[in-house]
Amino acid sequence: MKKSILLLSLFFAATTVKAQDSLMIRKLYDEALVNGQCYENLRYLCKSIGQRLSGSAGAEKSVTWSKKLMDSYGFDKVYLQEVMVPHWVRGAKEEGFIIDGKTRIKVPIAALGMSVGTPSAGITANIVEVKSLKELDALGESVVKGKIVFFNGPFDPRFIETGAGYGAAGIQRFAGPSAAAKYGAVGAIVRSITPALDDYPHTGGTVYAEGGRKIPAAAISTLAANKLSAMLKLRKLPLIKFYFKQSCQTLPDVKSYNVIGEITGSENPNKFITVGGHLDSWDLAEGAHDDGTGVMQSVEVLRIFKAVGYKPKNSVRAVFFMNEENGHKGGLKYAEVAAQNKEEHIAAIETDEGGFTPRGFSFQAIPAAQLKAINDKYKALFEPYEADRLVAGGGGTDIGPLKETIPSIVLIGFRPDSQRYFDIHHTPNDVFENVNKRELELGAGAIAALVYLIDQHGL
Amino acid sequence: MKKSILLLSLFFAATTVKAQDSLMIRKLYDEALVNGQCYENLRYLCKSIGQRLSGSAGAEKSVTWSKKLMDSYGFDKVYLQEVMVPHWVRGAKEEGFIIDGKTRIKVPIAALGMSVGTPSAGITANIVEVKSLKELDALGESVVKGKIVFFNGPFDPRFIETGAGYGAAGIQRFAGPSAAAKYGAVGAIVRSITPALDDYPHTGGTVYAEGGRKIPAAAISTLAANKLSAMLKLRKLPLIKFYFKQSCQTLPDVKSYNVIGEITGSENPNKFITVGGHLDSWDLAEGAHDDGTGVMQSVEVLRIFKAVGYKPKNSVRAVFFMNEENGHKGGLKYAEVAAQNKEEHIAAIETDEGGFTPRGFSFQAIPAAQLKAINDKYKALFEPYEADRLVAGGGGTDIGPLKETIPSIVLIGFRPDSQRYFDIHHTPNDVFENVNKRELELGAGAIAALVYLIDQHGL
Known part of the structure; x- marks a missing residue:
């Protein structure tokens, strides 16, 4: 009897607290x-x-x-x-071009935060496209050396919560440039980490491995990334190059x-x-x-x-x-x-x-x-x-x-x-x-x- | 024993269905x-x-x-x-003015869907502001007759689901003009049904009571509604009038x-x-x-x-x-x-x-x-x-x-x-x-x- 009264009063106390919480x-x-x-x-x-x-x-x-x-x-x-x-300061607005033989196609890029700049004349090099760090590792130094690595892993639209998609695709921005440097790349261009198809480069920080080489790294808009990827698929690889110039630096x-x-x-x-x-x-x-x-x-x-x-x-x-x-x-x-x-x-x-x-x-x-x-x-x-x-x-x-x-x-x-x-x-x-x-x-x-x-x- | 096997198999069947559903x-x-x-x-x-x-x-x-x-x-x-x-056709773009003595202040309005038009010269009349149909009823014919009723009930921001807020404030748009007509109003101006403060009149249908008088009715933007209400509070009521013109009609x-x-x-x-x-x-x-x-x-x-x-x-x-x-x-x-x-x-x-x-x-x-x-x-x-x-x-x-x-x-x-x-x-x-x-x-x-x-x- 006493026990049930105690339980009952506890129940009412809990209910009252809940009602008070609800009102507050x-x-x-x-x-x-x-x-x-x-x-x-x-x-x-x-x-x-x-x-x-x-x-x-x-x-x-x-x-x-x-x-x-x-x-x-x-x-x-x-x-x-x-x-x-x-x-870290961005400096002058970045410039990026796909070079297709004699044609130069301007594309929207933005230096990744904490990236080093390019030499003042910019960098021109052949491109190697990868969709993941694993693909980069598979190619290794023999393919990557002297090139600009183009990280083009897409944002997976199947994630319901986009934060999960950002994490999955984002690794190429956080760690990609440093990994590419390890294999002798001269620069890194990273597909913007977004599910949207648009003309904006999405910046964001990259992280260089301690003691590793630092190569210039920039985000490219998703539409431009698609264009670059489509051009590379035409297998005119020796003809397609990329040029970019950025003057960012860390003070x-x-x-x-x-x-x-x-x-x-x-x-x-x-x-x-x-x-x-x-x-x-x-x-x-x-x-x-x-x-x-x-x-x-x-x-x-x-x-x-x-x-x-x-x-x-x-x-x-x-x-x-x-x-x-x-x-x-x-x-x-x-x-x-x-x-x-x-x-x-x-x-x-x-x-x-x-x-x-x-x-x-x-x-x-x-x-x-x-x-x-x-x-x-x-x-x-x-x-x-x-x-x-x-x-x-x-x-x-x-x-x-x-x-x-x-x-x-x-x-x-x-x-x-x-x-x-x-x-x-x-x-x-x-x-x-x-x-x-x-x-x-x-x-x-x-x-x-x-x-x-x-x-x-x-x- | 048999029963528990049956239950178990039902359990697995249910689990399998759920797994199939989940996959599909x-x-x-x-x-x-x-x-x-x-x-x-x-x-x-x-x-x-x-x-x-x-x-x-x-x-x-x-x-x-x-x-x-x-x-x-x-x-x-x-x-x-x-x-x-x-x-129903809107016709020419509507015109609305607050008339403050000799000053005319243009305000954004849009005829409510299914509204009748004004005479081609428009309507000019004194305004009576109400916040609800109940307020309108309380004023009655003696106050309302010959005036433009300004329904200014706000969208209550406290509703979490805005559909509920729309329903609550929306009644003045659906039923307000017809109710105002009953008391002899010559027109109705209705605050846009939105939680946003902006310069856009939000149109939407109004419903005239069967057999009742039809008076022209228009939505006014929320910012203009606030302005009009503030001006009316200065108690220069005989000086403040409203003019509007719309040429909508039902074919x-x-x-x-x-x-x-x-x-x-x-x-x-x-x-x-x-x-x-x-x-x-x-x-x-x-x-x-x-x-x-x-x-x-x-x-x-x-x-x-x-x-x-x-x-x-x-x-x-x-x-x-x-x-x-x-x-x-x-x-x-x-x-x-x-x-x-x-x-x-x-x-x-x-x-x-x-x-x-x-x-x-x-x-x-x-x-x-x-x-x-x-x-x-x-x-x-x-x-x-x-x-x-x-x-x-x-x-x-x-x-x-x-x-x-x-x-x-x-x-x-x-x-x-x-x-x-x-x-x-x-x-x-x-x-x-x-x-x-x-x-x-x-x-x-x-x-x-x-x-x-x-x-x-x-x-």
């Missing part, structure tokens, strides 16, 4: 949708500041403005966290900052929940979806908490990481300092997959039983907001290092709809106009809801 | 994503034919082309189904067609599963998302079945309905003929909410137990495609009449992501360029999967 989540969303400020903040970041590549004047301006924005919201702490970052590291705002926990000031995105962007556009939306959603979470009067038990931080795109020095620094200061970190949520309609969250490397428990507790609360896909998956580049210094942390990736992201990713089209206000705000609502739940009930 | 669904999606034709078909419909308002030359062209397209796919039956449709009904393609069922030729959208569109743009995407997904389902060699047991029809926008005569005709021919209809799926990323399907007015059973059977199969929201909700305007003539039918609405639809809905921005290839194809895959499952296992 509705409040958080209403604030995001009715009084949201992330869209106008993003407009400023994109239109009045623009590109923010690490080390650039834009990055510096964005740091100053971001701190001012956080100050204006009256958070408990707002500060800059110093970090040295790479300073000495410069001082920059992560920008951090905090609402200090009312019960556990030394326990933290971090929500963040990256403030830097590639230089070709405004870094709207990558990752202006992420930083503006992060600060919006704290603004929403203040606006609805929610005082978190644990400290909640919005972190604008610097240098995700070409080094993630900001993420490394944040993790290093957190460990030095003996901070306890419950969870970190990264939003760096665009400001599209939220679908849910991915939880990195947690036991299946814990993921099931999280679903049992929280899935129904996200269901009315159509953001209830709580799945296994990555957290994100910026928060990744926290797992090294604070192993108990749970890393979480915000998962918006993935279909359009890689159409504009790292191109001149990543601009404010391609962000939808409601989609952005719904994302802020979803992240605020998850931070609230973790703050109240843990993971 | 993957095949259907792969065909949609790798060899999809709906995007290029849509390009033709939008760019080479364009607007297709019932009774227009565009509508006629689209019928001819659609039949030819279906013929080219070699379906078992392809035919036109005659239907008489309204023939005699014309003959048109539903376009129907069928793969005849191998086991049950007289049992049908219908998948459809509407071929007509408003006249201001290309009817890309409304509803070019829907018709092109519908025919794509049949094409995919043929391409992968799937022979349905029941007859599967793609129906391009005519006249959804201003009369839904095509939907009424299809239901009437189906009943006359004593066809058995298992289910009908309508896709008329845009070609955005699929989220799932809504099932109209089915018992909760049946919806649960559908979820138990099918949800897990849609989960890998992120299209697993199988919820209660509407089917659609075109398939609605089938429920009247064939009560046993299950009506199903395809549910894509709803966030962007009403930004462009019924405006000049509803163009091909705003459709994303992958999103469109994923929708075709999802619908093909559902039709396949219904064909195999019912609902």
